[in-house]
Amino acid sequence: MPQAFVSTDRIRSLFTEAMSQMYRTEVPQYGTLIELVAEVNAACLEKDPELRDRLAGTGELERIDVERHGAIRLGTAEELFTIRRLFAVMGMQAVGYYDLSVAGVPVHSTCFRPIGEAALNVNPFRVFTSLLRLELIEDEGLRGEAQAILAARRIYTPRAVALIERHEQNGGLTEAEATEFVAEALETFRWHGEATVNAETYKRLHDAHRLIADVVSFKGPHINHLTPRTLDIDAVQARMPERGITPKAVIEGPPRRHCDILLRQTSFKALEEAIVFSGEESTVRGSHTARFGEIEQRGVALTAKGRALYDRLLASVRGEVQVGAGGTKAGAYDQELAERFKALPDSWEELRRQDLAFFRYSATPAGITAAANGALPSDPEALIARGYLAFAPVVYEDFLPVSAAGIFQSNLGTDQQQNYATRSNRDAFEAALGATVKDELALYAERQAASLDAAMEALGLAGLQLKTVA
Ligand code: OOG
Ligand code: NI
Numbered sequence: 001m002p003q004a005f006v007s008t009d010r011i012r013s014l015f016t017e018a019m020s021q022m023y024r025t026e027v028p029q030y031g032t033l034i035e036l037v038a039e040v041n042a043a044c045l046e047k048d049p050e051l052r053d054r055l056a057g058t059g060e061l062e063r064i065d066v067e068r069h070g071a072i073r074l075g076t077a078e079e080l081f082t083i084r085r086l087f088a089v090m091g092m093q094a095v096g097y098y099d100l101s102v103a104g105v106p107v108h109s110t111c112f113r114p115i116g117e118a119a120l121n122v123n124p125f126r127v128f129t130s131l132l133r134l135e136l137i138e139d140e141g142l143r144g145e146a147q148a149i150l151a152a153r154r155i156y157t158p159r160a161v162a163l164i165e166r167h168e169q170n171g172g173l174t175e176a177e178a179t180e181f182v183a184e185a186l187e188t189f190r191w192h193g194e195a196t197v198n199a200e201t202y203k204r205l206h207d208a209h210r211l212i213a214d215v216v217s218f219k220g221p222h223i224n225h226l227t228p229r230t231l232d233i234d235a236v237q238a239r240m241p242e243r244g245i246t247p248k249a250v251i252e253g254p255p256r257r258h259c260d261i262l263l264r265q266t267s268f269k270a271l272e273e274a275i276v277f278s279g280e281e282s283t284v285r286g287s288h289t290a291r292f293g294e295i296e297q298r299g300v301a302l303t304a305k306g307r308a309l310y311d312r313l314l315a316s317v318r319g320e321v322q323v324g325a326g327g328t329k330a331g332a333y334d335q336e337l338a339e340r341f342k343a344l345p346d347s348w349e350e351l352r353r354q355d356l357a358f359f360r361y362s363a364t365p366a367g368i369t370a371a372a373n374g375a376l377p378s379d380p381e382a383l384i385a386r387g388y389l390a391f392a393p394v395v396y397e398d399f400l401p402v403s404a405a406g407i408f409q410s411n412l413g414t415d416q417q418q419n420y421a422t423r424s425n426r427d428a429f430e431a432a433l434g435a436t437v438k439d440e441l442a443l444y445a446e447r448q449a450a451s452l453d454a455a456m457e458a459l460g461l462a463g464l465q466l467k468t469v470a
Contacts, residue, residue: 005172008091009122012114014182015090016068016125018187023226026191026291027271030226032243033293037236038065044231050339051231058360058392059121067229069296071128072189072221073107073214075150076316077432079221080131082156082164083121084433086185087127089113089167091119094129094437096398097426103405105412106209108429109322110437111399117447125244128399131432132215133425137208146216147204149197155220160184185422189223191273191291199286210412214290224291224411225267233264233297240268245293248410249327252403254310255338258346261357262310262396267294267407281345292411300393306344313340314402352391358444359391360451361420371459378461389455394447398440 024031041064042161045052055061074080084094100107113126134150135469137143142384147254163181166175193255195202195217206213215221234256240247245268253264271291277284292456295310302310317340344356353358363371370376383389430436 003174004171005168005170006175006178008089008172009114009119011173011178012090012092012119012125013123014067014178015185016066016123017302018182018186019070020068020222020226022186022190023223027293029245029268029271029293031098033240033245033295034228035218036239036243037230040235040239040342041065043233046236054392057362058395059117063121063124064229064231066123067125068226069126069128070189070226071130072223073130073132073147073211074155074221075132075134075153075215077131078153079431080129080429081434082161083112083129084435085164086156086160086188087167089164089173089181089185092125092127094433095443097402097429097437098128098399098401099403099426100130100405100408101133101136103402103409105211105405105408106133106245107131107211108133108339108425109404110429110433113397115438115443119451124396124397128404131429132212137212137258139208142204142208142412145201146212149201153219155188157184157187160188188220191222192219193273193275194219195275195277195288196285197277199277199284202277202286210289211385211408214288217288222291225294227265227296230295230297233295236295237266237315241286248406249330250323250333252345252406253400254299254314255341257299257341259348259351259393260297261302261306261344261351262299263265263398263400263403264299265294265403265407266296267292267410269411289411294407295429298395298397300348300351300357300359301396301398301440302357303355304441305354306351307441309344309356313343316340318402348391348393351393358394358448360394360448361389361391361455362451363455364390367459371461376461378457383459383461388459394444 010089012083052061055064055276059268074083095114095115096111098109100109107130109128109130111126111128114120114124134143134146137146160181162178163173163184166177196219197205197217202213202217205216227253237247237251247266247268251266253263264321269292272287272289273291275286275288277286317333317336321329321336323329323333345351347355352359364387367383370388377386380389384391
């Protein structure tokens with residue numbers, strides 16, 4: 001008799017819950033943040049029925065409370081190769097390539113996440129996954145040493161690897177295997193207070209870059225933050241101090257708007273954690289800062305055209321006002337951001353008409369009735385105008401490189417700005433990964449097209465295309 005497999009969605013949900021519980025005990029402020037976000041989200045939904053209806057319509061309402069992203073930093077190509085296979089067990093694939101070296105952080109990254117709309121609505125858990133670029137360590141001796149330390153560690157338990165292989169061979173895991181897999185996989189993300197290096201090596205790695213010490217000195221790639229999604233990031237940011245949390249000075253990403261776009265994020269500083277160094281005659285204690293808290297607010301995914309406008313506006317603001325260490329000029333930055341982003345339309349209709357953002361189309365009950373009576377115009381714009389065809393924003397599921405660099409830097413200490421004279425190296429990243437990363441814009445475009453096809457089918461107008469303003 002064939003064995004029944006559990007869905008990858010279920011394994012991802014079990015894993016997210018286990019990870020959230022673990023992080024709550026490791027970083028108590030995370031639990032406080034989850035409570036604050038839940039309060040603010042409930043209040044938002046209460047006072048904004050339009051928002052509630054829209055989220056219910058797109059299937060997002062249910063996922064808000066379980067929605068999280070996390071981040072890890074890996075040390076070797078083999079570690080990245082295996083993490084791809086581990087995340088595949090939970091229905092997550094690599095989407096997008098982010099080069100952070102341009103911002104002085106010696107890593108390149110991808111996002112592992114579910115891809116299909118149904119899977120996203122069950123649980124959109126994503127992990128921003130970075131790979132250290134050892135070739136960016138200038139000191140050859142130190143580079144070789146770091147390589148040797150990393151080559152000697154095993155970040156996956158043998159049982160986790162066996163279950164990944166079983167999943168690959170059998171095409172799934174049974175309930176019992178899934179439960180075991182979640183517990184084993186969690187081990188990779190756990191914090192270890194015992195460094196694998198001595199105090200002197202730690203210091204040299206740390207002097208090269210704090211991030212290098214974080215990746216190289218430990219048994220595994222501890223989860224460094226877990227981020228809940230809020231419906232009002234400004235409210236959470238303003239209320240964090242009430243709970244003893246101090247956020248970074250500015251919110252990364254676009255300004256507050258009526259129609260949210262892309263992603264807004266803010267984080268609070270890393271914890272100082274006690275560590276014990278290895279290889280010493282007597283115990284040597286130290287401390288390490290790596291783990292932090294973050295919140296995010298998500299808005300509509302932008303098309304290539306919308307994204308180009310976003311990038312241009314953001315670059316112009318950053319060229320004009322540079323926020324200093326300690327948050328000087330934060331007010332001027334926020335003001336400039338709000339001012340310059342007026343160039344990006346702030347209504348769903350204009351964002352759609354000008355092809356700046358992605359939308360999910362659906363046939364309305366009135367449209368289906370009109371179709372049955374044979375009274376439909378065949379022009380999609382007329383269908384929308386008469387209320388026969390509806391559209392709702394497709395939420396952005398990915399990350400933003402400039403924002404990610406800001407999050408990295410704020411948690412590593414702003415004194416560490418370095419610019420590496422190097423090109424991004426996507427080919428090397430994909431070779432290590434053992435797969436190509438998916439193009440996020442293509443994924444959004446496919447979802448928009450599929451929704452339009454289904455809507456037209458429902459209206460008996462199969463094949464009708466939509467024209468937007470070029
Ligand atoms: C990842 C920082 C980026 C985000 O949300 O953009 C990030 C890291 O610090 O490892 O988490
Ligand atoms: Ni993050």
